[in-house]
Amino acid sequence: MRRSPKARQTKSKARIRAFDELVEAQENRTPGKAQILIQVPERLGGTVIEAKGLTKAYGDRVLFAPFSGEISRTERIAILGPNGCGKSTLMRVLAGVAQPARGSVVLGTGVRTAYYRQDFTHLNPDHKIRDEVALVAPRITTQELRSHLGRFLFSGDDAESRVGDLSGGEQARVALAKITLEKANLLLLDEPTNHLDLESREALEEALEGFDGTVVLISHDRAFLAATATRVWGFNGDRVEDFAGGFDEWVEHTKRRAEAAPAVSRASSTPSAAPVRAATGLSKNEQRRREREMERLEADIAALETRIAELESALADPALYASGTTPERARQLTADLTTAQSSLAAAYESWERMGEELAGV
Known part of the structure; x- marks a missing residue:
């Protein structure tokens, strides 16, 4: 049923009033030790x-093959899928730090x-905590910063x-302390x-x-x-499905979907990242060794994806192409990018082959 102009206007005023109340509540709130407060952003x-x-x-x-989708306010x-499928790469494309092929x-x-990166490359390791967090809020007072860090x-x-x-846990808290001060209305986590x-x-x-903005997240924490x-x-x-529903x-x-698929394809269609202990013919020791190798490959893939994003950036x-600069730096970066992309492709092939062996495919 379509709302009348008066009904729409009333709902709009209610939203504005709720937003103002949220701002006031956040400003007057005294957080406890374990509370995280996200600065109220500009409404989208x-x-x-x-x-x-x-x-x-x-x-x-x-x-991922051609994928289109829209995200609305709140x-x-x-973003879900097996380890190494490209979730973090898609996130970097959304964040603008990596470019899509098309x-x-x-x-x-x-x-x-x-943008919260799981590898913390957005943090300067040489900075003090207070200086790193204050970068995103240059007008914050010493007392305000001290109170914020205390949370x-x-x-x-x-x-x-x-x-x-x-x-790692302390760096995660520094990264969250920065993000919650940025007054961003889109969080990429x-x-x-x-x-x-x-x-x-x-x-x-x-x-x-309680955040009045939009969130895109990657996580292996099922409860979260x-x-x-x-x-x-x-x-x-390589297809990204836009599913209108929550995690459960x-x-x-x-x-x-897995039950409807042929038995041979079930392992590849299930989103779980856990290795499938099928009848592979491998001994338990060999199976564990290959699972550890898969974990190492996943770490290599994450590191290579980060390196590629840095080189692309x-x-x-x-400034790299400004007048007066020499072309050697650009040539070296291009060569490094080609090498990293080749290494990533090889790592993906090894990871997929190892997964198929463990799944008994």
């Missing part, structure tokens, strides 16, 4: 991201993005610690719960629940996904 319009015909490949390895999109990403009016368990002299000397303890994961979950995701972009081979519905959907920098 309807469409936040429009992906148009995105394709990405490394050598002969196609990560949606929580989970297609484009269009951001809506007023969209401000904050992430960095108090007193802790804030003077060097980022490069921190543990690649494995944000990986290094967090239970209390911090629950605090992040609560913060995202079930509580957060409202929609799924799921990898099925997606799991049921993939189970039904460097090659896209106009």
